[in-house]
Amino acid sequence: MTRRLSYPGVEKTMIRIANGQGFWGDWLEAPVRLIEQGPIDYLVLDYLAEITMSILQKQREADPSLGYARDFPPLIGRIAKRMVERNVRVIANAGGVNPVSCAEAVRKAAPGIKVAVVLGDDVLGRIDEFLGKGYRMADMDTGLPLETIREKIQSANAYIGAFPLAEALSTGAQVVIAGRSTDTALALAPMVHHFGWSDTDWDKLAAGTIAGHIIECGAQCTGGNCQVDWQNIPNMADIGYPIVEAAPDSTFVVTKHPGAGGRVHSDTVKEQLLYELGDPKSYITPDCVADFTSIQLADSGPDRVRVSGIHGRPRPATLKLSISHANGWKATGTLVYSWPQALQKAQAADRIVRQRLEMLGLRFDEIYTEFLGVNACHGPLARPCADPPEVQLRMGVRGQDRKAVDRFTRELIPLVLNGPPGATGFGEGRPLVREIVAYWSALVPREEIRTSVEVLG
């Protein structure tokens, strides 16, 4: 089927917005299946978690042409033909810290495709300017001033909302690439673009934002990670990723392609609505403040949930920054002990390693031990299990001294020969030492962040 391009204020019919990626690393087949298995108008892909930006920043430092979600250009190469045939437009925050290089890679992978890039979220080079203006950028969790970590900052990006993305759509681009846009903006943007919503129509913006929240984690609203009747959720191997059928009046239906696996029900949607939620009356985004206590859900057909009644309030005068900074080193390793007395053996091994680290005079910010099969998920709440068949010792350290962390990684494997009997599971060798990149969130006045759109092709 084909659908004609639409322009703001022109077409007022329902649009279908699908999410094919809940995070970088999500199922590679999901976006392909969404475009193959039925009609959609917009395919949105969420690639960025809070720490992804710092990983991408490091990749860019090593190679100036990198720093974006590298899965994205080959995906567009794979679906470009269908995108054109079916007039599907893609919106993704795949740009990371290098959206222009990402766009160039997309153009190489899919030469005929028109690409627009949203710029202006990267403020790594403006931190001193902001400090000079008197913005404290105190951590929203701890209240500490930014000076605490100034020298350790690795990336800094402002969360941008739907309107810069909608502006990029208005260029006619088939692929819109952003850096640190919010997850919810990816789905709200096509509604703003297509229905011509005003930037002060708070109820509509809140509805689109909540639609974005429902689908931003991909299959987590279509039966994935759902506790309700999970054994009977159909064909999870071919689980359908979510589609929002959005109406101009800002009501919408959450669904999936018929025939795809999974389940869309008010239970699956409620679980996702509650996911990573703070104060439900104040879900704050760059676009609006959405009120989750106004949401009305109705099961309106098989795998269809109708959402209505949503209220919103004006957006805040500030934008949130996502800042990552180096915060020491860590390593985690495991060994498996078998029956009999598996837990006691693993506990003895833990004591021995701690004693050996002590004998070496090594100091850490934390040494942490869990016993998988016994207490790793639920700690002391887990019911005791008498003499389990096997237990995995999982031991980690973190600290500011990389050498000390590295020395720890050499202390687990020797236990196979010089500790309690029956240890195995050391096949992957010594644990890796990893840098801890921690996350810092702070606010700046929103007028400081000026976005722009660049079109390629």
Place this chain on the structure above:
Amino acid sequence: MNVPLANLAHTRSGDKGDTCNVGVIAYQLKDYPVLVREVTAERVKVFFGELVKGKVERYELPNLGALNFLLHEALGGGGTVSLRLDAQGKTLGAALLRMEIEARG
């Protein structure tokens, strides 16, 4: 009569830094008042014990028959800092299903 929370509700949990959120959703809207009465912030704090070092906050969503709990200082520093297997608190929602509540309406 005391029953586990699992009889009346399902949960989903996730993270925001070192804070874990647990959504508790009544299977049937008629049981929501039981959740409001029984699953208080204080009882959830006591239930999790040493797993939650900070305070517990509760928010009500009567429209969804759901409660949202924020468990502060619950994830060993959270995010990339945490040494825990479940640094995002993905399984803490399931842990709460064991909590015993009085089921009378």
